[in-house]
Amino acid sequence: MADKRLHWKNLLDHLEAGVYRSTAGASPKFIYINPTLRQMLGVGPSEIKKINVSQIFVKQNNFHFLYKKLIQEGSIKNCEVRLKGKDKKILWCSFAAIAVKDKKGKIAYVDVILQDISLRKKFEQHLTESKELFQTIFNNTAAAIMVTDQDQRLVAWNPFAEKMLDMSRDDLFNKPVKELFPLEQWQHMLSPKTFIGAVQTKVIRKNGNLIDVDLSMNLLKDSSNKIIGAVGIMQDITKQKRFQEILIQSKLTAEEANNTKSLFLANMSHEVRTPIHTIKGILDLMLTEDISTAKKENLQVAKEAADQLLSLFNDMLDLSIVEAGKLKINYVEFHLPNVLETFCKGMALLASHKNLKFIASIPSQIPELVIGDPVRLRQVLVNLIDNAIKFTEKGKISLHLKIADQTQQWISLLFEVRDEGIGIPQDKQEKIFDLFTQADDTIARRFGGTGLGLAIAKRLVELMGGRIWVESKEGEGSNFSFTIAFKKTKKNGEREKIQGLRILLAEDNPVNQKITAQLLEKNGCHVTSASNGREVLEQLKGESFDIILMDDQMPELDGLATIKMIRETEKTTGAHVPIIALTASVLEEDRENFFSAGVDAFLPKPIELNQLIETMGHVCQKRK
Amino acid sequence: MFAKKENKTRRDVLDTEEFFERVQRDKKLLMEVLDIFIEDFKKKRKELETAVSSKDNKQMIHLAHSLKGACANIAAKNLRKDCLAIEQIGMNNDWTHIASILQRLDRNFEELLVSIVQLKNNV
Numbered sequence: 088m089a090d091k092r093l094h095w096k097n098l099l100d101h102l103e104a105g106v107y108r109s110t111a112g113a114s115p116k117f118i119y120i121n122p123t124l125r126q127m128l129g130v131g132p133s134e135i136k137k138i139n140v141s142q143i144f145v146k147q148n149n150f151h152f153l154y155k156k157l158i159q160e161g162s163i164k165n166c167e168v169r170l171k172g173k174d175k176k177i178l179w180c181s182f183a184a185i186a187v188k189d190k191k192g193k194i195a196y197v198d199v200i201l202q203d204i205s206l207r208k209k210f211e212q213h214l215t216e217s218k219e220l221f222q223t224i225f226n227n228t229a230a231a232i233m234v235t236d237q238d239q240r241l242v243a244w245n246p247f248a249e250k251m252l253d254m255s256r257d258d259l260f261n262k263p264v265k266e267l268f269p270l271e272q273w274q275h276m277l278s279p280k281t282f283i284g285a286v287q288t289k290v291i292r293k294n295g296n297l298i299d300v301d302l303s304m305n306l307l308k309d310s311s312n313k314i315i316g317a318v319g320i321m322q323d324i325t326k327q328k329r330f331q332e333i334l335i336q337s338k339l340t341a342e343e344a345n346n347t348k349s350l351f352l353a354n355m356s357h358e359v360r361t362p363i364h365t366i367k368g369i370l371d372l373m374l375t376e377d378i379s380t381a382k383k384e385n386l387q388v389a390k391e392a393a394d395q396l397l398s399l400f401n402d403m404l405d406l407s408i409v410e411a412g413k414l415k416i417n418y419v420e421f422h423l424p425n426v427l428e429t430f431c432k433g434m435a436l437l438a439s440h441k442n443l444k445f446i447a448s449i450p451s452q453i454p455e456l457v458i459g460d461p462v463r464l465r466q467v468l469v470n471l472i473d474n475a476i477k478f479t480e481k482g483k484i485s486l487h488l489k490i491a492d493q494t495q496q497w498i499s500l501l502f503e504v505r506d507e508g509i510g511i512p513q514d515k516q517e518k519i520f521d522l523f524t525q526a527d528d529t530i531a532r533r534f535g536g537t538g539l540g541l542a543i544a545k546r547l548v549e550l551m552g553g554r555i556w557v558e559s560k561e562g563e564g565s566n567f568s569f570t571i572a573f574k575k576t577k578k579n580g581e582r583e584k585i586q587g588l589r590i591l592l593a594e595d596n597p598v599n600q601k602i603t604a605q606l607l608e609k610n611g612c613h614v615t616s617a618s619n620g621r622e623v624l625e626q627l628k629g630e631s632f633d634i635i636l637m638d639d640q641m642p643e644l645d646g647l648a649t650i651k652m653i654r655e656t657e658k659t660t661g662a663h664v665p666i667i668a669l670t671a672s673v674l675e676e677d678r679e680n681f682f683s684a685g686v687d688a689f690l691p692k693p694i695e696l697n698q699l700i701e702t703m704g705h706v707c708q709k710r711k
Numbered sequence: 712m713f714a715k716k717e718n719k720t721r722r723d724v725l726d727t728e729e730f731f732e733r734v735q736r737d738k739k740l741l742m743e744v745l746d747i748f749i750e751d752f753k754k755k756r757k758e759l760e761t762a763v764s765s766k767d768n769k770q771m772i773h774l775a776h777s778l779k780g781a782c783a784n785i786a787a788k789n790l791r792k793d794c795l796a797i798e799q800i801g802m803n804n805d806w807t808h809i810a811s812i813l814q815r816l817d818r819n820f821e822e823l824l825v826s827i828v829q830l831k832n833n834v
Binding site for chain 1: 733738740773779828
């Protein structure tokens with residue numbers, strides 16, 4: 088018997104739940120309390136004997152209620168009580184008790200098991216709070232929230248959904264969700280890409296009207312990852328949409344009005360320029376006449392005014408064309424150093440009128456031939472250098488060119504225009520590229536100008552795939568930089584082949600002679616000109632040439648006869664100068680005559696420079 | 712429609728864009744060539760007058776051919792057509808319309824001069 092008792096005590100001492108035995112009655116005392124419960128309550132073995140059982144309960148009423156119930160029923164289970172725990176901590180415990188009676192049937196003592204459930208209670212409380220929070224959001228959010236089951240039928244929704252769709256609970260419950268959407272929209276949403284995520288669509292209200300909504304959808308899955316439905320949140324954006332449409336329409340109308348204005352300006356400027364040209368032409372003619380100095384001075388003033396007017400209209404025309412989106416960048420192949428050289432000569436002359444130096448540096452690594460718009464490039468440079476000259480009283484203006492970036496097909500060049508002029512205040516530097524803006528309001532009065540030049544330059548540079556900016560210090564000068572992207576051309580190689588060639592050009596017409604000779608010189612050839620066959624033969628006696636360009640119809644001795652004589656002479660020397668015949672004739676017979684006379688190539692007139700260079704390169708290669 | 716027609720007419724007198732391209736957009740060269748052209752045309756026009764009055768067929772063909780080439784080079788299309796017509800008169804030896812073509816040539820040259828002055832001002 089004693090062994091059995093020891094066995095039970097041992098078991099109770101090591102049980103994880105709290106266990107006690109107390110006396111019966113209204114103020115019961117502990118008979119036994121296991122170590123787990125003592126630890127839960129934070130009391131020692133001596134203290135426990137001094138206190139009443141009811142004192143360990145947070146609310147003693149609870150204890151009395153439970154005791155009363157125990158007397159009536161003999162046992163209690165599934166009750167939850169709060170105990171005064173260690174360090175004044177309240178412990179939630181499950182409570183199970185049994186009343187042990189003596190032989191007379193009277194309650195002798197009470198056995199109780201207490202299990203600490205504080206952690207579970209805490210989770211339950213969190214869950215309740217979360218549920219309440221979710222419910223508050225669900226009920227009060229100003230967006231429609233709808234939940235469907237796995238058959239895509241509506242099973243839950245918030246009050247706002249009813250309001251937005253103007254539908255009651257009966258209208259919505261178990262409704263297939265696809266019935267809320269126009270067929271086309273629903274089919275669009277069913278595509279795998281858009282089904283999950285956000286989409287702008289339309290839904291049908293009870294009265295059949297459509298409203299625009301922003302819809303975001305998510306699938307609902309259970310713990311085994313099985314899809315059990317979906318949740319969708321919809322926001323009514325009908326008003327926003329309408330507002331957006333109005334805005335777009337207004338923008339289009341404004342743009343159209345702006346374009347019309349720009350086109351009107353462009354047309355008007357164009358119409359005005361024609362009579363100004365006539366006035367300028369007449370003034371030019373009158374200035375060449377033999378008139379008095381006073382009259383000449385007056386005419387000069389009138390001409391300068393016409394020039395200014397023309398320049399203003401040119402600016403306006405350019406700007407209005409750019410603004411109307413009508414300006415197209417004309418991509419042509421051109422010789423960049425030549426264009427810059429001619430341009431710089433003009434600018435140096437302009438600068439010299441104010442005793443200013445003009446320096447240009449163009450590095451040799453820059454390709455000679457590029458594809459871009461030389462007219463617009465020149466226009467941007469004129470704008471910047473004109474300004475530099477205008478705002479500089481002494482010192483120098485310089486133009487520097489660098490490679491900013493390049494790929495196999497494109498090259499971006501950086502142009503820098505520096506001056507030593509009045510400079511631009513820091514706070515005005517960003518604004519000077521705006522329309523009708525100058526650094527200082529007095530500038531228009533002091534220096535003239537419309538404030539359009541830099542705005543036009545900026546737009547042109549951007550159209551040519553670049554950007555423009557300025558660095559400046561007041562009183563020290565400005566540095567305007569811009570980049571432009573040019574397309575590379577393969578022809579640079581062909582031009583290299585003709586570098587340094589000695590050319591004898593036989594052409595009697597001075598116009599044709601001038602154009603051909605000058606352009607070949609610019610491409611690195613040394614050109615000697617002859618006006619007829621006799622002069623050609625004379626030249627050949629004293630000098631040797633790499634190529635002869637031979638016109639057909641020349642006075643005294645024509646091209647064909649000259650070629651025959653040259654080839655005849657060569658029979659004795661063994662030499663062979665390549666000859667390219669130039670003729671306006673398109674007759675096959677003429678071609679045959681030239682070839683049988685011994686020409687190496689044949690080119691139609693008027694001469695196209697690229698074709699000429701290509702033919703010259705080809706002929707030279709063949710000879711080598 | 713009218714603007715297009717007007718542009719076409721202007722381009723027929725002097726196609727500035729074509730001319731610009733031919734001289735590789737070299738303004739200095741453009742100016743020089745125009746001066747040479749005017750001087751050469753005036754000189755050859757006088758020689759043409761002599762050739763026509765003396766019915767020197769060969770010389771007329773040579774002068775018209777030379778002027779035709781120069782006109783093509785500066786893209787003076789109307790004037791080039793007149794030179795071609797004169798060259799053909801010489802080749803066909805049919806002098807019936809020479810007077811009216813020469814009149815047209817002079818008129819077209821005057822129109823060209825106006826265009827040249829405008830072009831120079833623009834450049």
